[in-house]
Amino acid sequence: MVEEIGRTADGNIIINVGPQHPATHGVLHLVITINGETIIKVEPHLGYIHRSIEKMCESLTYRQFIYVTSRMDYLSSHINNHACALCVENGLQVEVPARAQVIRVLMDELTRIASHELWWGAMAMDLGAFTPFFHAFRERETINDIMEETCGARLTMNYMVPGGVMQDIHPNFQQRVKDFIKLYKSKISEYDELVTGNIIFQNRMKGVGYLSPEDAVSFGVSGPPARGSGVSCDTRKTYPYEIYNQLQFEEILETEGDSFARYMVRIREMNQSIKIIEQLIDNIPEGDFQAKTKAVLKLPKGEFLQKVETARGQFGVYIVSEGGTTPYRIKFRSPGFSNLSALDHMARGSKLGDLVAMMGTLDLVIPDIDR
Amino acid sequence: MDKNLNSKNSSSSPSSGGGLVQYIKDVFNGVKSLLVGLRRTMYYFTHHKEIITEQYPDNRATLVFPERFKGEVVMTHDENNEHACTGCTACELACPNATIKIITKFDVSPEGKKKKAIDKFVYHLELCTMCNLCIVACPTDAIKMAQTFEHSVYNRADLTKILNKPGSKIREGVE
Numbered sequence: 001m002v003e004e005i006g007r008t009a010d011g012n013i014i015i016n017v018g019p020q021h022p023a024t025h026g027v028l029h030l031v032i033t034i035n036g037e038t039i040i041k042v043e044p045h046l047g048y049i050h051r052s053i054e055k056m057c058e059s060l061t062y063r064q065f066i067y068v069t070s071r072m073d074y075l076s077s078h079i080n081n082h083a084c085a086l087c088v089e090n091g092l093q094v095e096v097p098a099r100a101q102v103i104r105v106l107m108d109e110l111t112r113i114a115s116h117e118l119w120w121g122a123m124a125m126d127l128g129a130f131t132p133f134f135h136a137f138r139e140r141e142t143i144n145d146i147m148e149e150t151c152g153a154r155l156t157m158n159y160m161v162p163g164g165v166m167q168d169i170h171p172n173f174q175q176r177v178k179d180f181i182k183l184y185k186s187k188i189s190e191y192d193e194l195v196t197g198n199i200i201f202q203n204r205m206k207g208v209g210y211l212s213p214e215d216a217v218s219f220g221v222s223g224p225p226a227r228g229s230g231v232s233c234d235t236r237k238t239y240p241y242e243i244y245n246q247l248q249f250e251e252i253l254e255t256e257g258d259s260f261a262r263y264m265v266r267i268r269e270m271n272q273s274i275k276i277i278e279q280l281i282d283n284i285p286e287g288d289f290q291a292k293t294k295a296v297l298k299l300p301k302g303e304f305l306q307k308v309e310t311a312r313g314q315f316g317v318y319i320v321s322e323g324g325t326t327p328y329r330i331k332f333r334s335p336g337f338s339n340l341s342a343l344d345h346m347a348r349g350s351k352l353g354d355l356v357a358m359m360g361t362l363d364l365v366i367p368d369i370d371r
Numbered sequence: 372m373d374k375n376l377n378s379k380n381s382s383s384s385p386s387s388g389g390g391l392v393q394y395i396k397d398v399f400n401g402v403k404s405l406l407v408g409l410r411r412t413m414y415y416f417t418h419h420k421e422i423i424t425e426q427y428p429d430n431r432a433t434l435v436f437p438e439r440f441k442g443e444v445v446m447t448h449d450e451n452n453e454h455a456c457t458g459c460t461a462c463e464l465a466c467p468n469a470t471i472k473i474i475t476k477f478d479v480s481p482e483g484k485k486k487k488a489i490d491k492f493v494y495h496l497e498l499c500t501m502c503n504l505c506i507v508a509c510p511t512d513a514i515k516m517a518q519t520f521e522h523s524v525y526n527r528a529d530l531t532k533i534l535n536k537p538g539s540k541i542r543e544g545v546e
Contacts, residue, residue, distance in 0.1 A: 064467035067502040131412055138423055152439035152516065158502045166503060167439065194408045199401035 008033060012040055019048050023126050023356045026366030028340075030355075037351045042344045046370050053371040057330040062088045062162060062297040065330070069317075070156035072334060073368035075115040076310040078107045081160040086241060087306035087317040088162040091299035097288040100164030101243050102280050106177070107151075107159065108308075109273040113184070114143040115311035116266045116273075123263065123360040124195050127204055132194050139187060142180045146173065162297060164290030177281050181274060188271070196267065205260035209346040209358035212257060219345065220338035223313025224269065225362055228262035230255040235309035249276050262361040298325055312336055312363055336368040436518040441501035444471075444494055445517040446534040453542040454535055456513035458489040462505035470498045471505060478540075488541055496522060497530040511545050 006014055012035045019029040027048035033041040053072060057065040066084045070077035082104055089096060096104075121136030144154045150170040151157035159166050195201050211221065216229040226233045234251040236244040252268045254261035299321035307316045313335025320329040339362045346358050436442075448454050458475045476490040506516060514534070524530060 060467050063465070063504065064502075067467060067500060067504070141423070148440060149437040150439070152437070152441040152503065153501060156500070158504075161507075166507060170437070170439070190411055193411050197404045198408050199404045202404075 011035075017355070019045075023359065024366070025122060025364060028364065028366050028369070030343075032352070032355070034352055037353070039347045039350055039352060039355065042347045042355070044340055044343065049367050049370045051367075051371065054330050054332060058327055061325050062299060062327070065327070066160065066162075067156070067158040069332070070158060071367060072332065072371055073310055073312060073315070073336065073365050074155055075118060075365055076111050076312065076315075077156055078111040078159065079308055079310040080315060081158060082108055082242075083306050083308040083310075083315050083317045085160040085162050086308070087304050087319055088297065088299065090306060091302070091304045091319065091321060092162065092293065092297060094163050094291050094293060096164055096291055098285045099287045100289050100291070102284050103165050103169055103289065104160060105242055105244065105247075106277060106280050106284075107147075107165075109276045110143050110146065110177070110180075112273045112311045113270050114140050116270050117143075119266060119311075119360075119363045120191065120195070123363075124201070126356045126360040127201060129195065129198075129201070132191075135187070135190060135194065139180075139184055142176075142183060146176050146180065149173070149176070161290065163293040164288070166290075168289045169284070174281055174284070177277060181278060181281075184270075184274060191267065196263075202260065204354070204357050205263060205361075206256075206258060208259045208350065208354045209361065210258050211342060211346050215342065215345055216257075219342040221313070221342050222338065223309070223311070223335050223363075224252075224265040225262050225339050225342070226313070227252055228254045228265045228361075229257040233314065235307050235314050239307055241306070241308060247276055247279055259357050259361040266363070296325055298323065299327070307333075310335060312365065312368065313339060332371060334368045334371060336362075336364050336366075340364055340369055436520075438518070439516070440518045440520075441503055441516045442519040443496055443501075443517050443522065444499065444505060444514050444534070446492060446514050446536075447512075448536055448539055449542065451542075452536060452539045454513055454539055455511040455542050455545045456489050456492060456535065457511060457541065457545060458487055459510065461508045461510060462514060465504045465508035467502065467504065468498045468500060470495045489535055492534040494532045494534050495530065496532060497527060513545075 008014060012033050015032050015034060017030040017032060018024045019027040021028075024030070029045040029048060031043040031045060032039060033043075051071070053068050057068055060068070066081050066088075069080040069084050073080055117136045117140040121133035121140075124130075124132035124136075147157060148154050150167070150173050151159040152167075211225065211229050213229045213231050215221075216226045216231050221229075221231075222233050222235075230253055232238070232251060232253060235241075236249075237251045249272045252265050252272060254265050299319065301323040302321055304319045304321070305316065307314055309315075314333065315335055316331075316333030318331040318333070319327045322328040343358060343362060347355050350358075446454050446456060458473055460473050463471045463473050472493040472495075473489055474491040474493065475487050477485045478488045479485055501516070503516065506514060522530070
């Protein structure tokens with residue numbers, strides 16, 4: 001633990017970024033040691049939004065604990081809920097109806113696009129461009145409206161339940177998703193015009209925050225930051241869950257390992273998600289949207305693990321059951337925590353102004369880091 | 372100096388070298404990329420049809436919410452002031468936050484039989500996370516989600532509501 005203000009023994013200055021800072025997207029506190037403008041060390045201080053979610057879940061039943069995980073990574077709440085539902089289904093040995101599986105994957109991919117859209121807007125805003133934020137929100141709003149109509153909420157849906165989904169899709173769902181795909185395809189070129197091709201943006205991103213594949217693996221980095229370094233780690237490909245092994249999509253890999261590579265991974269990933277949605281939207285099978293489960297769920301004694309790919313990386317749920325109605329212990333592996341740990345390594349030796357660009361490309365969601 | 376500038380304006384990679392021709396090319400490409408972005412901005416500056424912002428407090432009268440929108444839990448009453456809640460406490464057990472508390476009483480029927488009925492259905496809106504689990508758990512569809520959303524009050528106690536209307540009783544035939 002370093003002092004939070006002042007100078008170190010060798011004359012370097014210690015400054016604080018956060019906990020209330022617009023570029024940290026939440027209550028992240030970074031204690032930065034700088035020599036002039038060069039970063040010597042970045043030390044994240046956590047705990048400002050710790051809610052002890054893992055401990056809370058131990059007193060909730062297997063139906064109740066799922067809603068809490070929406071409050072961790074609130075931008076991919078569907079995918080978090082999906083992981084928990086899958087983990088409970090693993091334990092119960094429930095067969096999920098085909099219709100529910102397709103709906104779940106559709107919701108996951110819509111969430112992934114919405115999350116990347118928001119990241120894109122916030123990323124450009126971090127670097128000083130305010131306009132892209134509104135462009136991103138225009139498309140994201142359409143997804144939020146779709147979610148509102150089918151799930152009843154815009155951010156914390158609690159739609160995935162053990163055995164399937166809570167309600168059947170709204171009659172308008174298919175048409176509205178098709179409208180969204182049309183809108184997205186007509187607007188995605190604007191993203192490149194406004195931001196990707198911009199010379200100022202490129203110079204601030206290229207060659208900044210290099211992360212080698214070896215370091216990415218050793219820090220446990222997953223998701224787009226790892227794939228930007230060329231590490232193949234898409235859980236949808238490596239450990240397929242639900243119906244992902246029957247779908248045609250590519251795992252996006254970039255090899256440069258800098259901020260721009262991480263940026264391009266997310267932009268290209270959105271197109272892959274659209275591809276997945278296009279494959280499924282006309283092929284939602286008929287049938288039940290939820291399997292018959294007992295009123296009180298009891299997992300057999302044992303340990304259950306489920307990994308999924310959220311918009312930020314690999315999310316894991318680990319349940320230890322003693323055979324009761326509540327879990328004995330729950331552990332969440334959140335992608336943001338591991339991704340943040342690589343920030344110090346990436347930032348050392350670069351300029352203070354580039355730190356915001358690096359943090360932006362890691363796509364940190366603080367409640368996810370600080371459960 | 373030349374190399375330094377070159378690396379700053381290179382559009383392909385900051386480390387790529389090159390002569391004066393490359394330098395001038397990079398400057399032109401850089402300016403072009405800015406103009407391309409600006410063209411998009413100017414397009415929206417002159418095309419007001421694409422504006423999608425809603426003027427929220429002014430458009431209250433025309434706001435439409437989807438029927439599934441989760442705003443708050445309400446109990447449905449019919450025209451005879453009758454509801455369908457049997458007081459089985461399924462919702463109370465399903466709730467993760469102890470939002471619902473059901474206080475029951477015993478009604479005495481004309482034949483002298485005792486029957487369990489709800490006295491008060493207490494709902495703490497301040498604890499509710501709109502997870503919809505109580506609605507799913509209810510066996511008689513007595514409660515549902517309402518589309519209200521402006522829940523701010525000056526006094527916290529105002530958020531604790533009693534959902535069954537005064538004088539209401541259970542509908543005939545609901546078990």
